Amino acid sequence: MTDFRQRALDYHEFPVPGKTAVTLTKPAESSMDLALAYSPGVAEPVREIADNADNAYRFTNKGNTVAVISNGTAILGLGNLGPLASKPVMEGKALLFKRFANIDATDIQVKHRTTEDFINTVESIADTFGGINLEDIKAPECFEIERELIARCDIPVFHDDQHGTAIVTAAGMLNALEIQGKNIAEASFVCLGAGAAAIACMSLLIKCGAKRENIYMLDRQGVIHSDRDDLNEYKALFATPTDKRTLRDAIAGADVFLGLSGANLLGAEELALMADKPVIFACSNPDPEISPAIAHATRQDLIMGTGRSDYPNQVNNVLCFPFIFRGALDVRASEINDAMKLAAVQALAELAKEEVPASVLAAYPGIDSLSFGADYVLPKPMDPRLLPRIASAVAQAAIDSGVAQLSTIPDYTQR
Numbered sequence: 114m115t116d117f118r119q120r121a122l123d124y125h126e127f128p129v130p131g132k133t134a135v136t137l138t139k140p141a142e143s144s145m146d147l148a149l150a151y152s153p154g155v156a157e158p159v160r161e162i163a164d165n166a167d168n169a170y171r172f173t174n175k176g177n178t179v180a181v182i183s184n185g186t187a188i189l190g191l192g193n194l195g196p197l198a199s200k201p202v203m204e205g206k207a208l209l210f211k212r213f214a215n216i217d218a219t220d221i222q223v224k225h226r227t228t229e230d231f232i233n234t235v236e237s238i239a240d241t242f243g244g245i246n247l248e249d250i251k252a253p254e255c256f257e258i259e260r261e262l263i264a265r266c267d268i269p270v271f272h273d274d275q276h277g278t279a280i281v282t283a284a285g286m287l288n289a290l291e292i293q294g295k296n297i298a299e300a301s302f303v304c305l306g307a308g309a310a311a312i313a314c315m316s317l318l319i320k321c322g323a324k325r326e327n328i329y330m331l332d333r334q335g336v337i338h339s340d341r342d343d344l345n346e347y348k349a350l351f352a353t354p355t356d357k358r359t360l361r362d363a364i365a366g367a368d369v370f371l372g373l374s375g376a377n378l379l380g381a382e383e384l385a386l387m388a389d390k391p392v393i394f395a396c397s398n399p400d401p402e403i404s405p406a407i408a409h410a411t412r413q414d415l416i417m418g419t420g421r422s423d424y425p426n427q428v429n430n431v432l433c434f435p436f437i438f439r440g441a442l443d444v445r446a447s448e449i450n451d452a453m454k455l456a457a458v459q460a461l462a463e464l465a466k467e468e469v470p471a472s473v474l475a476a477y478p479g480i481d482s483l484s485f486g487a488d489y490v491l492p493k494p495m496d497p498r499l500l501p502r503i504a505s506a507v508a509q510a511a512i513d514s515g516v517a518q519l520s521t522i523p524d525y526t527q528r
């Protein structure tokens with residue numbers, strides 16, 4: 114483990130600090146190149162954009178850029194460690210945007226006093242970019258931040274920890290429940306955590322057929338029930354009339370455990386109390402609510418997912434955010450709406466049921482076969498089919514729901 118720690122630090126430090134850099138897309142070798150790139154040539158696109166803002170998509174990098182913006186108040190499952198400490202994660206998201214969807218992402222860490230300050234800062238710089246990916250911002254502020262920025266900006270604003278996580282969770286959950294022979298409308302859910310990801314996941318699962326009355330959500334105080342008077346408006350949506358108070362009370366007989374909270378909060382004794390053939394998605398990063406080793410030692414009939422890449426069933430927003438932005442940017446969608454999110458859920462869930470090409474297996478040494486089942490409920494992040502499938506489904510949904518400004522979907526197989 115210390116070895117891995119050192120390796121991770123070295124990866125970030127050498128050969129140059131950090132994970133991203135800027136590259137040039139135009140020649141800058143001759144004096145003519147410079148005359149075109151800078152003064153006097155640059156004045157021409159300036160005039161065009163001043164005349165018509167849409168020309169920014171034609172003459173600048175706006176249309177292929179996403180700002181990854183955080184204030185560091187909820188970094189992974191590590192907590193509120195401040196904006197600067199979130200920079201490795203935001204650079205990491207930029208790396209993933211580039212690697213998986215060829216989107217040029219810029220990481221931005223915002224130090225602010227009030228929520229309004231943060232909103233104003235992001236609004237003020239939004240026009241620079243084709244889209245805004247909000248990341249690792251704590252609840253409940255993240256809900257107001259996202260709502261306000263969607264209203265004030267005419268580019269897509271997407272809080273990845275809410276919707277990216279929810280889309281991947283919903284796709285994996287639909288598949289896992291199908292494999293376990295359970296119907297989402299009858300399944301009972303325990304959601305440990307009541308932050309941004311938890312609320313978004315349960316809300317999207319309800320849109321996919323889960324019943325609100327079959328859900329127990331827990332925060333640090335225990336079960337969110339109707340007699341509590343300490344609930345914000347978002348948690349209150351999940352308050353149920355019940356005598357259950359603890360995780361142990363809630364989990365007895367449950368079909369699903371969804372963890373979006375912190376490390377090691379689910380005990381083996383509690384896992385043992387769940388219904389037959391349960392689904393456990395322990396998604397706290399980097400350390401899950403229960404380790405797969407303990408979970409599998411406790412019972413054999415479960416399907417287990419985590420947020421990590423080193424175990425089967427990685428339930429992580431990396432399976433969504435690069436591709437949903439690719440589709441949104443390519444048809445210049447003004448927002449990422451529910452129709453686009455549900456299209457992404459469906460595309461992701463369906464892809465897991467298809468045969469896995471040898472090129473995907475080659476990217477995972479140590480795995481010699483993958484097929485739809487308990488250890489493969491979601492596609493692998495290295496699967497090159499994610500881009501064409503999700504981006505085109507999302508772009509089509511944007512067109513069909515009337516938020517796209519362009520009506521042609523690129524041929525992703527030609528990229």
Ligand SMILES: O=C([O-])CC(=O)C(=O)O
Nearest residue numbers: 188189190274398429430
């Ligand atoms: O970064 C990850 O692995 C997933 C994520 O967004 C988080 O945990 O906040």
Ligand SMILES: [Mg+2]
Nearest residue numbers: 189248249274
């Ligand atoms: Mg995050």
